[in-house]
Amino acid sequence: MIDFEALAEAMGDLDEDVMTEILEEVMSEGGSQAQEALDACQKGMDTVGSLFEDGEYFVGDLIYAGELMTKAVEILKDGLISGDGTESAKTKMILCTVKDDLHDIGKNIVRSMLEAAGFDVLDLGIDVPAEKIIETAKNEDIHIIGLSGVLTLAIDSMKNTIDAIKEAGLRDQVKVIIGGAPVNADVCVQTGADAWASSPQTTIDYCKSWAANA
Ligand code: B12
Incomplete structure (x- = not known):
């Protein structure tokens, strides 16, 4: 079972290793829970925002959080999309x-x-x-x-x-x-x-x- 709380916490703690491990677990199970994983990452980003407001994190931490989020999406990408990408090909x-x-x-x-x-x-x-x-x-x-x-x-x-x-x-x-x-x-x-x-x-x-x- 995927521990989404732990994922949100890892993102909030800026812990790249734990975040990556959980995301890879999501994808190795087929990626059907990719949206839940993205939601958990966003929850972690809210923690980052709050810690920034409290003066515990600085702009450098926001930048690093952004890099982690980008990496998270890269890992989850295939699980986040449904459909074959052909219907709206020319729009x-x-x-x-x-x-x-x-x-x-x-x-x-x-x-x-x-x-x-x-x-x-x-x-x-x-x-x-x-x-x-x-x-x-x-x-x-x-x-x-x-x-x-x-x-x-x-x-x-x-x-x-x-x-x-x-x-x-x-x-x-x-x-x-x-x-x-x-x-x-x-x-x-x-x-x-x-x-x-x-x-x-x-x-x-x-x-x-x-x-x-x-
Ligand atoms: C990372 C970050 C930064 C990075 C951004 C890096 C980058 N390349 O984007 C940097 C360090 C540059 C930054 C700068 C600043 N930041 Co900032 N930042 C954040 C942080 C931690 C995460 C934002 C983020 O990327 N979230 C993750 C993404 C995936 O979520 P999202 O944007 O909501 O997108 C999702 C959905 O909303 C939706 N979506 C997004 N776009 C669209 C568009 C369409 C059309 C649709 C349909 C859907 C959709 O889909 C996405 C995926 O699910 C937030 C805190 C937070 N909780 O949001 C603060 C936060 C937004 N920042 C804040 C502040 C104050 C600043 C600075 C003023 C700090 C400073 N003193 O310099 C500057 C502002 C500069 C400016 N003029 O914009 C405040 C904003 C306060 C406010 N209420 O306005 C926040 C809330 C932090 C806080 N709690 O204080 N920040």
């Missing part, structure tokens, strides 16, 4: 971290999963202003935009970005999905997004349904 979409936010681990995870599900993801990077998103959406004839943000202030950036998309006259032709730690159903309403998701698989499900109806 191009934009994904980025919104203005003033530099966090990209969650975005990169979502990008890997979307690519594995067959999407052609234009990753515009971090701290991306609305103008760049709008310009790319026009030039590339984009119908799906994914906005990521981890800071509380990213909520304002998401709202401003969606308002700008409206002002540019593109709102009717694009679907916007938002995600990141502070995002929930209320934030979805507040920002005017079409959907929100906390897991890559839910993100893929929304994007596939939109791609099918585009």
Whole structure:
């Protein structure tokens, strides 16, 4: 039996050896519990965040935690994806971290999963202003935009970005999905997004349904 509590604790303690051992156990058992393992890793990241707030961890620890999370996803990747990646083979979409936010681990995870599900993801990077998103959406004839943000202030950036998309006259032709730690159903309403998701698989499900109806 996989000990997910121990996995969350290992991530919170920044213990790479124990984390890797448990993740490899998940995959050696077929990977069907990969999403639970990812959830446990995210729980560990919350511990890292709290220890940072308490002054016990420093920015260097946040960076290392980010590297561990990236490694965790690399190990879990094959177990996190369902479907054969062919249905949405030609759908191009934009994904980025919104203005003033530099966090990209969650975005990169979502990008890997979307690519594995067959999407052609234009990753515009971090701290991306609305103008760049709008310009790319026009030039590339984009119908799906994914906005990521981890800071509380990213909520304002998401709202401003969606308002700008409206002002540019593109709102009717694009679907916007938002995600990141502070995002929930209320934030979805507040920002005017079409959907929100906390897991890559839910993100893929929304994007596939939109791609099918585009
Ligand atoms: C690692 C980390 C960093 C790293 C980031 C490295 C990187 N390349 O991203 C570094 C060191 C750079 C960093 C910097 C800072 N950080 Co920081 N950081 C974190 C930490 C520990 C983890 C974030 C993370 O990667 N989580 C793991 C990923 C996988 O989770 P996720 O992003 O939520 O993504 C998942 C879902 O949300 C979803 N998802 C994500 N994106 C999308 C997009 C779409 C479209 C969809 C549908 C779904 C989706 O799928 C993902 C996979 O399941 C958090 C603590 C925490 N608990 O989140 C603090 C945290 C976010 N940081 C914080 C702070 C304060 C900072 C700094 C200001 C610190 C400083 N003094 O310099 C700077 C901010 C710089 C800036 N302007 O952005 C605070 C934010 C407080 C707030 N409420 O705004 C936090 C919460 C820590 C804390 N508790 O104080 N940080």
